[in-house]
Amino acid sequence: MLIDQYRESEFHAATNAGIFLNHAASAPMPSRVSRAMTEAMAVSSRSPEDFFIECLMPAISSLHKRFGDLFGVESENIALMKNTTQGLGIVADGLRLDSGDNVVMAACEYPSVVYPWYGQAYRGIETRLVPVKDDGTFTVDDFAQHIDSRTRVLALSWVQFATGFRADLNAFAALAKAHNLIFIVDAIQAMGVVPFDARAVGIDVVVTGSQKWLLGPHGTGALYINAATLDRMNLVNMGACSVVDIIKFDPLTFNLKPTVQRYEEGTPNALGTIGTDQSVSILQDVGIENVQTRVFDLTRRAIDALDRKGYHVWSPREDDRRAGIVMFDHPDHASADLLQTMKTKAKVGGSVRNNRVRLSPHFYNTPDEIDTAIDALP
Secondary structure (H helix, E strand, C coil), X not given: CCHHHHHHHHHHHHHHHCEECECCCCCCCCHHHHHHHHHHHHHHHHCHHHHHHHHHHHHHHHHHHHHHHHHCCCHHHEEEECCHHHHHHHHHHHECCCCXXXXXXXXXXXXXXXXXXXXXXXXXXXXXXXXXXXXXXXXXXXXXXXXXXXXXXXXXXXECCCCCCECCHHHHHHHHHHCCCEEEEECCCCCCCCCCCHHHHCCCEEEEECCCCCCCCCCCEEEEECHHHHCCECCCCXXXXXXXXXXXCCCCCCCECCCHHHHCCCCCCHHHHHHHHHHHHHHHHHCHHHHHHHHHHHHHHHHHHHHHCCCEECCCCCHHHXXXXXXXXXXXXXXXXXXXXXXXXXXXXXXXXXXXXXXXXXXXXXXXXXXXXHHCCC
């Protein structure tokens, strides 16, 4: 994998500053990302037209293809978004549902998965939150108990932000198919770490942002909607770029794009698009399978070390139920104090979520960094 090569060439700024183990929040910007954005800014300063033709348009086309490869779908079925929430909101606003219909999701979900559906209460859509087990996990059987004849949508984070639990997408896809439900997946906490194929699994909608495991700048992401679901959606979020010929500038000719790219309504996050195209290229160069192997090795190392020190690890231990997040706490120490101790003693970057410490290493982190981080704990 030439880990040291990527560590030095792309992440030297972060590694020189400390031990960054917070990719489930926001990733440090790789060198090729900041370089591409800086070079594009120089072109924009000289000639906005050249910037559009030479920098932005090629990056849009390339990023459609890169996200298509990550999602396992054709590039034309990818729409570039500013974040996960935008994509989830477009689907919630656009789906044709009737008053009395309901949507099911886990009670431990990230707000961006839930809030767009709370926003549908005005048209009589019910949001059903499925209780989870004490360890933060849940099964298809838990969801099945809350599905009835008026359920229309099953929405799910692939990996839960506050536990690191990775859901069995194949099982949930089968559940959704059995009940003729639209299956929506927020993939942000696994995309870039775990190999993925939306078509093979049978997922109707996939959304991700780029600033976490995809190592991209803030304000970029992607949305996939399959053709059958797209046919069930109203035309929300329409704009000048929603039509086939975006440079015709003729409002009387509404020749709509036939794919999800109709929701790319206007000017994109230009620099973010250019940067994300480069960040995803790093992961594709390394190989998602190799990234997964490395991240799983590092998180396993952290879990074992925490066990030896007497900490309570909340994240699943089985490879098929985890990704890159390790959550832990201790009965005698506040989690915020634990994180501060790690920062002070070893310059460790992490987070506190749900009153637990969250560590999330990426492929360029090293076993020695994991050991140093855990050694810093009391």
